[in-house]
Amino acid sequence: MRGEKFLVKSLEELEELAERVAKEVRAGDLLLLEGELGSGKTAFVKLLAKALGFEGEVTSPSFTVVNEYAATSSPSINKIVHVDLYRLEENEVAEEGAVRDVLERVGEERRLTVIEWSDRFRNVNLKDAWRLRFQHGPAGGGVNETETERVVTVEEWPKR
Numbered sequence: 001m002r003g004e005k006f007l008v009k010s011l012e013e014l015e016e017l018a019e020r021v022a023k024e025v026r027a028g029d030l031l032l033l034e035g036e037l038g039s040g041k042t043a044f045v046k047l048l049a050k051a052l053g054f055e056g057e058v059t060s061p062s063f064t065v066v067n068e069y070a071a072t073s074s075p076s077i078n079k080i081v082h083v084d085l086y087r088l089e090e091n092e093v094a095e096e097g098a099v100r101d102v103l104e105r106v107g108e109e110r111r112l113t114v115i116e117w118s119d120r121f122r123n124v125n126l127k128d129a130w131r132l133r134f135q136h137g138p139a140g141g142g143v144n145e146t147e148t149e150r151v152v153t154v155e156e157w158p159k160r
Contacts (some may be wrong), residue, residue, distance in 0.1 A: 003019070008150045011047075017152060018047035028107045028158060033117035035134030040150045041116045042084075044134070049080050057067045062086045065098045073097070074134065085117040093120045097120040118159070131155040 008014045025031070031048075032040045039071055046058040053073030061067040061084045069080040085093055093099055106113050115121075120130075133153045 004154050006152045008152055010148060014043060015047045018044055019051045022048055022051035025112055027110050027112065029112055030106050030129040031114040031128050032131045033114065033116045033134065034119045039134035039136055041134050045082055045114055045116065052077060052080060054080060060084050065096060066102055076110065077112045081111055081113045083115040085115065085120045088120060090120050129156065
């Protein structure tokens with residue numbers, strides 16, 4: 001999947017991508033999601049959690065910073081840790097206690113960590129992670145006449 005770009009024209013196609021990623025992630029993996037507001041990051045996390053067997057409501061943890069969800073259909077993952085750095089400034093990210101705790105536990109068995117707005121980690125070295133960039137429209141040039149279209153680029157994934 002590395003370097004692949006996916007043109008996502010509907011919620012159903014985003015769900016297909018989330019299901020594909022769900023089949024490839026492993027316990028201990030870290031997914032770093034980048035993209036502007038409204039580009040599909042939270043929708044992707046909701047669909048990924050669904051693909052991993054979470055049946056409840058996934059909400060963006062913009063103010064709580066971290067939410068956790070039970071994964072019931074993965075043989076290796078039983079917890080999804082969802083982090084949203086939207087409300088934090090770049091200089092606050094490394095100081096936020098909840099974020100530090102999550103980063104210390106990345107790689108633990110049975111956990112998948114997903115971080116939205118990961119581009120706020122300017123001075124934090126996050127190696128061996130998936131990096132997915134979400135963009136509006138087929139050219140990524142902002143919302144256009146096809147407001148539902150997104151381009152999702154898988155920029156990196158962990159070395160196995």
